[in-house]
Structure formats: structure tokens, C-alpha cells
Amino acid sequence: MQKNTFISVVLSIAIVGGALYFVTKTPEASLGNTEVAQTQNTEMRDGVQYVTLAAKGGYFPKLSSIKPDIPTKLIVKTSGTYDCSASLVVRSIGFQKVLAPTQEEIIDLGTPKPGEKIQGVCSMGMYNFQIKAE
Amino acid sequence: MKNTKLQGENEKSSSDVIWQAIPIGLAFLALFFIVQKSGILNLGLGGPATPATSFIVGLVASVSSCLAVVGGLVLSLSAQVAEDDKDNRKPFYLFHMGRLGGFAFLGGLLGALGGAIGVSFTLGAVLGIVASLVMIILGLNLVGVLNKRAVKLPAGIFDYFKKVEHQVFAPLIIGVGTFFLPCGFTQSMQVAALSSGSFVSGFLIMLSFALGTLPVLLVLSFGSVTFAQSKHAPLFFKSVGVVVIGLGSFALLAGLVGLGLIDPLFNI
Structure with a gap:
């Protein structure tokens, strides 16, 4: 279970980080x-x-x-x-x-x-x- | 003794499920925001609004940022209904009938009355904030936060929902009420209906728009029922909870910005 929790937390951080990187790029660049x-x-x-x-x-x-x-x-x-x-x-x-x-x-x-x-x-x-x- | 062991296993599996649900839910949220940001949805649709263009605008709207409010509300209510009684489909039919009928009739009224009634921005923003609060509460409930911690306040709200689920009136009214939820596409179509000049053309414009949004909303509501009957139901409800909390928070913050209460935090 702790392993699952760990994987989950890492995945979540990766997803949020990736999305934030993409979304906060300057709008002019889109x-x-x-x-x-x-x-x-x-x-x-x-x-x-x-x-x-x-x-x-x-x-x-x-x-x-x-x-x-x-x-x-x-x-x-x-x-x-x-x-x-x-x-x-x-x-x-x-x-x-x-x-x-x-x-x-x-x-x-x-x-x-x-x-x-x-x-x-x-x-x-x-x-x-x-x-x-x- | 056997009982406690079983309970322990149940608890263990339910906490495992939430750890699976969080990344799944976040992945859907990330996908949603990336699609918004990508500009794929900014199709050029020129010319005057006809029922055909309204239908296409409806299709686009149903996967746009309006999904955060209308879709999120449909998803959270559907999942809640499905979790309480997985064979109860009546509220879904009533909701969609209310939405189609309400859009058509109110669109017709806009067309007939012309400029006499304006759709208020502030009313829309306030309703949007109410909808996002409902989404956040239902989302927390679906994830299971409220059940375990026995938060006092929402208990009454959930009893109320349980009563409402079996009524005819409430799902119809919520369906009609989605006409007033803040959504740029809906507002553009309302203006088109307003300037269309007759009951029939306003009726047709808003009806086609609502029909365009129907496929995605049908998938959200009846998809919830299908998942509720499958063995993945617990994972589904918890993932939906995460998605709905995210969309609800986004809609809430955006609504407060729209009312001028807080400064913009983001610009997707």
C-alpha cells in the first residue's frame, strides 16, 4: 500500500507539474x-x-x-x-x-x-x- | 474477529482506490486544461447564427471551458444519483428533457421579446458560483472525505439530494436552470436568439445549441450509471470526485474573478 501511495503521489505531482508548465506558458505563444x-x-x-x-x-x-x-x-x-x-x-x-x-x-x-x-x-x-x- | 479483519481489508482497499483515483482524476483535469489552452476549440465560424451553426457551436461548447460548469455539474449530480441508486435513470431523462425544452422555450422567448429582456451577467455569475460550490461538496462526498469525517453541515444537504433524486420537478428545473449558467457559448447563442427577431427562430437556435451539447452530457450522465453497475464503481466514483473538485474549484475561482471580487489568477 505504501508503494502504491508513493507511486500515486509521484504521478500526481508529475501530472500537475506538466499541466502547469503547459498552461502557464505565455498566451502569445499559443x-x-x-x-x-x-x-x-x-x-x-x-x-x-x-x-x-x-x-x-x-x-x-x-x-x-x-x-x-x-x-x-x-x-x-x-x-x-x-x-x-x-x-x-x-x-x-x-x-x-x-x-x-x-x-x-x-x-x-x-x-x-x-x-x-x-x-x-x-x-x-x-x-x-x-x-x-x- | 473475522469481521474486524474484513473491515480492515475493506478500509485498506478503499484507501488503495483513492490513491489510484487521484492520478486518474488529475490526468483528466490536466487533459481538459491542455485542450483549452491548445486553441483547438477556437474554430472560426462566421456568418449569422443558423440552427446548423448553433448545433456546431453546441458541440464545441460541450467540450470547452463550459464543461467545467455545466458538464461538471451534470457529472457530479449523475455520479451522486448513480451512487445512491444505480438503477434510477429517471432523473437523467428528466434533466435532459428539461434542458432541451428549457433552452428551446427560453430561446423562443428571447427571439419574441427581442431586447426587452437581457440575460444578466451577475445572475449568471452568482448561479455559476452556486453550481461550483455544489460540485465541490458533491466531489468531496464522492471521494469519501465527507463520509468519514462526518462533517455536520452537508448531512442535511445530502438528505435533501436523496429526496430530490426521486422527484420529477427538481431534475427538470435543474435542466432548465442550466440555461442561466455562465458559459460564453450559451451567452453568444442567447444574443443570437435575441436578435433573431421571432419566437420560432430563437426557439430553433437555442434548441439546436442544446442538441449540440447533448452527446457529451448524455455520455457523462449515462456513463455514470454504466460505471456504477460495473466492478470498477468505487474507483470511478472517487476519480469523478477528484475531477469534479478540480472543475468546481476552477469554476469557483473564475466566477469570483467574473464578479470582480478577486484578481485573475490564471488565463487559460
Whole structure:
């Protein structure tokens, strides 16, 4: 029995460790979502700063940085998105909406102060993103 | 004397079973999270929602992270029912009928009423947290932690479950209630039904979605009965317990993040 316990504990640790290694790899490295992550995702147009995120199986890029003290809008692009990332909640500005499967949602973030963090999650909470003003 | 020896052997074999169940359960959990992470499930489905696309979305949803909530709940309830009375299949039929009927009818209502009713995020998140707590409690019970330690509080809950298992109403209601459980796919389909503009189209969209999720849920519920009647029943129940505790904890943490009560801990 002690041998079984030992084998069981070793196996369990191996499984959990392996899964953690796989799951905690950076989301950018996972399949198919590389395009947005590696390019600059903010741009200035008519004095407004736009941050663009792709929403499908999570939000990409997961971390964005913007310049503070500029009126800022967030563009969330869905493309054939039916998963949780389509139902977006940005609590700090009171935004919650289920996005259409393919659309671009423009969300006004106001004028973020230096050091402000804007956190978005999907309604079930398993996907999230953060935008930092710095 | 013979009795105590027998009892000793039983205890020994039951503690052996748990040591087998933990790696089996963890392996299933690991597989689940790896599949989520791999991005296999992020199929591109363009165009407007038709009953056919809703069905496919349902198929995908039934193996997606929604499985953590809806599937976990079905699995834990089924295993609990099967453990108490392995020949009692009535609750399963009622649950699936309630789910299909509820999705179809509520989808029809969404289509007919249009924007008049919104599906509340907060309600969904609260129900999701309740469902995950039920899963964790049932999981602990299946593993056998609660039985041995004689935890006082859940005793009443289990008596209640035993009564409920033989009723008609409760499984039906739980089936209908899964409409409101948090699941991104369900919400997308609800919005599609909402904007479909008529009772019939909303009805068809949600019914096809629920039909798409049916195969996996049928396997979970009737699979539990099949295993409950086999000689591997103790190992099965304990492994399910481990899986359900894992999924329940995941759903609970995610639900708290969704409500903004805690910071995100993970991003699968």
C-alpha cells in the first residue's frame, strides 16, 4: 500500500507539474494568436488613442500599455468568436456586453490617469486582459 | 474477529482506490486544461447564427471551458444519483428533457421579446458560483472525505439530494436552470436568439445549441450509471470526485474573478 501511495503521489505531482508548465506558458505563444501580439496595438487618430485587442479564446495581447492623460478608446475585435471572450466585462468603466461573433466594438475608456490599470475579463472570468497607462 | 479483519481489508482497499483515483482524476483535469489552452476549440465560424451553426457551436461548447460548469455539474449530480441508486435513470431523462425544452422555450422567448429582456451577467455569475460550490461538496462526498469525517453541515444537504433524486420537478428545473449558467457559448447563442427577431427562430437556435451539447452530457450522465453497475464503481466514483473538485474549484475561482471580487489568477 505504501508503494502504491508513493507511486500515486509521484504521478500526481508529475501530472500537475506538466499541466502547469503547459498552461502557464505565455498566451502569445499559443496557436493562432500571434499576429496581434507582436505588433504595436495602439495608434493615435485625431487626438484619440486607440488600443486594439483581438477576442477569441482569450484576449490578445493580454497586456497592453498606453500613454496616460490622452482620451483613449478600446477596440475589441471578434472574429467568429462564440466563446467566453465574446461576453466582455470591463468593470472599472461599467461596461458589460455580449459581442456579436464578428464585429469591432469601440469602448470609451475616458482619459486614463498615470498608473491607472484597466482590467477586462470575460463573464465567466477565465480570460482576462490588462491595459496599463504608464 | 473475522469481521474486524474484513473491515480492515475493506478500509485498506478503499484507501488503495483513492490513491489510484487521484492520478486518474488529475490526468483528466490536466487533459481538459491542455485542450483549452491548445486553441483547438477556437474554430472560426462566421456568418449569422443558423440552427446548423448553433448545433456546431453546441458541440464545441460541450467540450470547452463550459464543461467545467455545466458538464461538471451534470457529472457530479449523475455520479451522486448513480451512487445512491444505480438503477434510477429517471432523473437523467428528466434533466435532459428539461434542458432541451428549457433552452428551446427560453430561446423562443428571447427571439419574441427581442431586447426587452437581457440575460444578466451577475445572475449568471452568482448561479455559476452556486453550481461550483455544489460540485465541490458533491466531489468531496464522492471521494469519501465527507463520509468519514462526518462533517455536520452537508448531512442535511445530502438528505435533501436523496429526496430530490426521486422527484420529477427538481431534475427538470435543474435542466432548465442550466440555461442561466455562465458559459460564453450559451451567452453568444442567447444574443443570437435575441436578435433573431421571432419566437420560432430563437426557439430553433437555442434548441439546436442544446442538441449540440447533448452527446457529451448524455455520455457523462449515462456513463455514470454504466460505471456504477460495473466492478470498477468505487474507483470511478472517487476519480469523478477528484475531477469534479478540480472543475468546481476552477469554476469557483473564475466566477469570483467574473464578479470582480478577486484578481485573475490564471488565463487559460
